Amino acid sequence: MSSEPLVLARGVGKAYRIYRRPEDRLKELVLRRRYHEDFWAVRDVDLSVGRGETVGLIGRNGSGKSTLLQLICGTVRASRGELEVRGRIGALLELGAGFNPEFTGRENVWVNAAVLGLSDKEIAARFDAIAGFAGIGEYMDQPVKHYSSGMYARLAFSVCAHVDADILVVDEALSVGDGAFQQKCMRFLEEFRRRGAVLFVSHDSGAVMRLCDRVLWLDRGEVRAAGPARDVCRQYQAALAGDLLRPSDEIVDDGEGGARAAAPELVRDPRWLGASVVELDEFDPSAPWYGHGGAVIEDAGFYEPGGARLRATAGGAEVELRIRCRAERLLTRPIVGFILRDRLGQNLFGDNTHLSYWSNPPRVAPGQAFTASFRFQMPYLAVGDYSLAPSIVEGIQTDHIHLQWIEDAMWLRAVESPIRRGLVGVPMKEVRLDAR
Amino acid sequence: MAVFGCAWHYRQLVARLTVREIEARFRGSLLGKVWAGILPLFMLSLYTFVFGVLFKLRWPGVEGSTLQVALLYFSGLILFDFVLECLTRAPALLAEQISYVKKVLFPLEILAWVVIGSALFRVLVGGAILLVFYLAIDGLPPPSALAAPVLVLPLALVAMGFIWFLSAIGVYVRDFRHVVLVLAPVTMFLTPIFFPLSTVSEPLRSLLYLNPLTFVVESVRAALFLGTWPNWPALALYTGLAWGFAWAGRSWFLFMRGEFADVV
Numbered sequence: 001m002s003s004e005p006l007v008l009a010r011g012v013g014k015a016y017r018i019y020r021r022p023e024d025r026l027k028e029l030v031l032r033r034r035y036h037e038d039f040w041a042v043r044d045v046d047l048s049v050g051r052g053e054t055v056g057l058i059g060r061n062g063s064g065k066s067t068l069l070q071l072i073c074g075t076v077r078a079s080r081g082e083l084e085v086r087g088r089i090g091a092l093l094e095l096g097a098g099f100n101p102e103f104t105g106r107e108n109v110w111v112n113a114a115v116l117g118l119s120d121k122e123i124a125a126r127f128d129a130i131a132g133f134a135g136i137g138e139y140m141d142q143p144v145k146h147y148s149s150g151m152y153a154r155l156a157f158s159v160c161a162h163v164d165a166d167i168l169v170v171d172e173a174l175s176v177g178d179g180a181f182q183q184k185c186m187r188f189l190e191e192f193r194r195r196g197a198v199l200f201v202s203h204d205s206g207a208v209m210r211l212c213d214r215v216l217w218l219d220r221g222e223v224r225a226a227g228p229a230r231d232v233c234r235q236y237q238a239a240l241a242g243d244l245l246r247p248s249d250e251i252v253d254d255g256e257g258g259a260r261a262a263a264p265e266l267v268r269d270p271r272w273l274g275a276s277v278v279e280l281d282e283f284d285p286s287a288p289w290y291g292h293g294g295a296v297i298e299d300a301g302f303y304e305p306g307g308a309r310l311r312a313t314a315g316g317a318e319v320e321l322r323i324r325c326r327a328e329r330l331l332t333r334p335i336v337g338f339i340l341r342d343r344l345g346q347n348l349f350g351d352n353t354h355l356s357y358w359s360n361p362p363r364v365a366p367g368q369a370f371t372a373s374f375r376f377q378m379p380y381l382a383v384g385d386y387s388l389a390p391s392i393v394e395g396i397q398t399d400h401i402h403l404q405w406i407e408d409a410m411w412l413r414a415v416e417s418p419i420r421r422g423l424v425g426v427p428m429k430e431v432r433l434d435a436r
Numbered sequence: 437m438a439v440f441g442c443a444w445h446y447r448q449l450v451a452r453l454t455v456r457e458i459e460a461r462f463r464g465s466l467l468g469k470v471w472a473g474i475l476p477l478f479m480l481s482l483y484t485f486v487f488g489v490l491f492k493l494r495w496p497g498v499e500g501s502t503l504q505v506a507l508l509y510f511s512g513l514i515l516f517d518f519v520l521e522c523l524t525r526a527p528a529l530l531a532e533q534i535s536y537v538k539k540v541l542f543p544l545e546i547l548a549w550v551v552i553g554s555a556l557f558r559v560l561v562g563g564a565i566l567l568v569f570y571l572a573i574d575g576l577p578p579p580s581a582l583a584a585p586v587l588v589l590p591l592a593l594v595a596m597g598f599i600w601f602l603s604a605i606g607v608y609v610r611d612f613r614h615v616v617l618v619l620a621p622v623t624m625f626l627t628p629i630f631f632p633l634s635t636v637s638e639p640l641r642s643l644l645y646l647n648p649l650t651f652v653v654e655s656v657r658a659a660l661f662l663g664t665w666p667n668w669p670a671l672a673l674y675t676g677l678a679w680g681f682a683w684a685g686r687s688w689f690l691f692m693r694g695e696f697a698d699v700v
Contacts (some may be wrong), residue, residue: 016698025699026608029692070697074541077694093539098540100533107456114449115542 004086006167006197007072009047011082013221014067015040034154041067043221049167054189054198056212056229060203061311062277064221065201069169072199087166087196088116092156101145105136105155108144110205116163126162134158135181154181156298160230161188169193171201197420205233237416240277240312268316269418269427276315276380277416283409291391291404295323295331298369299324300338300390300409305375315380315417316427323390324371325404331364331394334403336372338390340412348386348423349379380425381414388412441686443549450546454553461554476514476562480569483509483689487630496635498661507569511660512629512653514562515591519649520620522595527613528608529599530696536698545689549601552592559588570660578663584656587666591652593678597685604692607699628653648678656676 017036019025024035042064043224049055070076071083073091091098099108106142109130113123131140134154136147144152154267160168170189189198189211202208208215208229215232224239225232302310303320308429313319323336337352353372362368391405419425443450462468487509488491488502495505529547536542563584570577602612627649633641644650651674658664 022699023609025695070538075538076697090542098542100535102460103456107452110452111449112540114446114452115540119657120448120452163503 005048005050005084007047007199008082008084009045009072010082011199012042012047012068012078012083013040013070014042014064014076015079020249040221042071042218045216045218045223047216049165049197049199051197052194053214054200054212054235056191056208056215057199057201057218058208058215059218059224060234060240062220063218065218067199067221068169069171069199072167077252081355085167089167089169090116090160090163090165091169092153092171094162095419099144099152099156102143103106103138104143105134105147109159111137111156112159113163116165118163130158130162133161133184150181157185157188161192167197167199169199169201205237209233212327219244227381236276237263238274240416265415266316266318267429269380269425271430272315272380272418272425273426274314275416275418276414277312278314278378279312279413279415280310281411281413283412287319287406287408289403289404289406294329294394295321295325295327295334295364295392295401295403297325297390297392297404297406297409300388302405305400313378315378315414315425317378318375319378321374321376322371322387323373323392324369326369327364329366331403333361333394333396334364334370335393335395335400336370336390336394338374338388341389342386342423343385343387344424348381351376352391358396380419380427381412381417382423382425383417386412386414441545442543443546445553445682446543449543450549450553451568453550454557457550457554458557473565476510476558476565479513479517480565493630496632501573502567503636504573504678507573508651508657508661509564509630510562510566511657512627513611514559514566515588515622515653515656516627516649516699517562518555518559518588519591519595519598520623521558522551522599523602523616524613524620525551525555526599526602527610527616529603530607531610531700534700538697545600545686548596548603548689551599552596555595556588556592566660578661580659580663580665583659583666583697587652587656587659590671590675590678591648593675593682594648596609597681597683599676600682600685603695604622604689607692607696623647623649632657 015038015196017025018039027033028035045068047055047068057068059065067076069091071078072085073089074085098112100111103111107126107431109127110123111129113126114120118126121191124286133150134140134157136151139147139151144155164368167255189200191210198211200208200211212229213224214227215229215236216223217232217236225235245434257293280302285298289297300321300323302313303322305318305320310319321338323338325334325336327334335352335357337350337354339350340348342348351374353360362370387408388410389405389407390409392403393400394403395401417425455698458472463477467470467474484503484506488506492544495508498505498508511614526548529551530537530544533542533544533547536547537544567577602616606612626634626647628644633644633650633654636644651670655666655671659666
């Protein structure tokens with residue numbers, strides 16, 4: 001019995017059907033003609049997880065990790081291959097997934113536990129334990145839409161921990177919540193993995209290496225490597241770092257120095273090559289903003305200098321931050337700026353267009369779009385989450401009004417870093433130890 | 437029995453969600469659950485006033501006060517309101533529950549039972565108000581009134597079929613909520629709520645029976661006010677057809693279900 005795998009996938013694949021219009025989907029179903037194109041989110045995955053095993057899934061955003069988890073949880077059906085899952089699955093797919101935002105915490109606990117197959121009597125018997133583990137106090141009777149992301153995660157984890165799951169699927173859920181709760185979760189996972197099967201997805205290779213026995217590396221939906229955790233994580237890091245550094249290396253060597261003679265030379269620390277990975281999230285248009293209006297920030301993102309948008313970068317790489325705005329009225333002295341903060345809200349660095357344009361301020365007509373670009377060398381950030389706050393003001397640096405200021409417009413995650421102490425690393429030009 | 441499917445398995449969950457749904461409707465309002473009674477009472481007084489006092493309409497073959505005639509309307513309106521409630525909720529049912537569709541393995545088909553349950557609660561409240569007025573005006577109803585709750589059940593089966601059918605389609609196209617809104621007043625006047633079917637001349641009368649509400653509304657009214665027991669063979673046939681319709685709706689729902697997560 002115990003030797004039988006709890007999750008067994010053979011050649012599993014999932015194709016999403018891409019339709020140009022939503023009604024095409026219905027037409028195809030009724031008319032039995034092909035209206036779609038296939039997009040393979042996951043392809044030919046073999047996986048077997050037994051009791052007492054912890055398997056990690058790594059890969060960049062969009063590599064198919066989440067789809068594979070959804071397949072295993074059964075919320076998405078495989079288009080190809082065989083998939084067998086034995087036992088009850090506790091899934092922590094995304095923050096608060098499976099919670100109804102209008103329901104209170106208490107109601108969501110009841111519904112989630114009932115969906116997982118617990119009877120009313122069983123839920124009643126465990127409710128206090130669930131509430132105790134989550135430790136959110138009287139928030140239990142508030143609608144979960146009022147919860148912070150930390151409380152969401154605590155409650156979700158707590159439910160999963162108390163439903164006698166055989167398989168636990170954990171997707172990034174541990175990265176929120178305070179340290180004490182994270183430790184509680186880790187202790188629970190350590191204990192659970194002895195009796196059940198765990199599938200663990202994370203960007204944090206450190207956590208994956210610490211927790212997992214084996215790792216599956218997904219790349220564009222396919223398995224690029226599978227095997228012992230340490231080996232696969234190393235390969236993954238090396239590939240990630242290699243991908244990231246190549247383009248900017250070429251730019252340094254391409255001999256166009258004359259055109260950019262004024263720009264400072266890039267300084268890289270050779271000891272840190274490949275040791276830094278900074279993942280870049282999408283611009284979040286729904287992030288809270290402040291200001292008087294008059295201009296809106298439509299997009300902000302990091303680009304290769306003069307090139308394509310980046311989804312990840314590294315300390316030491318040359319990047320271009322572009323902030324795209326649109327004027328809603330005539331702007332006579334617009335200044336666009338940004339500030340980067342760590343997760344405690346400390347300002348790390350920032351800049352704006354004021355000094356470059358003060359003698360000749362641009363005018364922007366109503367409705368016109370304009371983009372500010374800042375090209376700089378990405379600092380070596382310590383591991384952690386960083387938020388970018390872009391802003392657009394009108395006036396001069398000492399006397400201006402805020403037109404729009406977006407808090408947390410975009411998140412940067414330093415997932416690998418050579419920095420062990422301090423907020424940022426300074427690349428050393430030379431390190432010596434002289435003995436006389 | 438396939439129509440009941442996993443609803444029995446998840447009966448505790450269905451009951452819990454239904455109670456919650458009913459509570460949620462009044463949560464945060466000052467009067468709270470009193471609203472559940474105010475709405476049907478208001479409906480009753482409105483129709484009494486408009487049809488009885490303003491239009492001075494009488495019910496053919498019934499000698500009674502204005503309020504008595506209004507109770508006749510009211511019995512039909514309760515049933516119409518029940519079906520309308522189910523039909524307006526259905527098209528957006530799954531779109532409102534994205535996290536249940538995409539993120540967890542939720543038994544989506546039970547959502548239809550939750551809708552039916554909370555709609556039946558309205559029937560219950562309306563029925564209670566009807567009974568109170570009935571007792572106050574006419575005294576004890578005839579024994580055949582006992583058939584009225586039984587008659588509601590096959591109508592609920594029809595409504596189930598519609599909910600499954602419409603909620604599955606609603607995932608793909610968003611048009612049906614508008615279709616329901618357009619058809620609602622039409623259906624209201626094509627249901628013998630404000631007139632007895634006997635006043636309708638023949639080719640049309642048979643056509644009106646295509647409306648699943650017609651048979652139930654007529655039979656309930658006859659059972660409550662005329663002391664006539666339902667036509668049992670006809671009821672058996674109706675229930676059979678309703679069962680088949682509900683089964684078809686559920687099959688359609690389950691057939692489409694595999695793709696819901698990809699679409700929503």
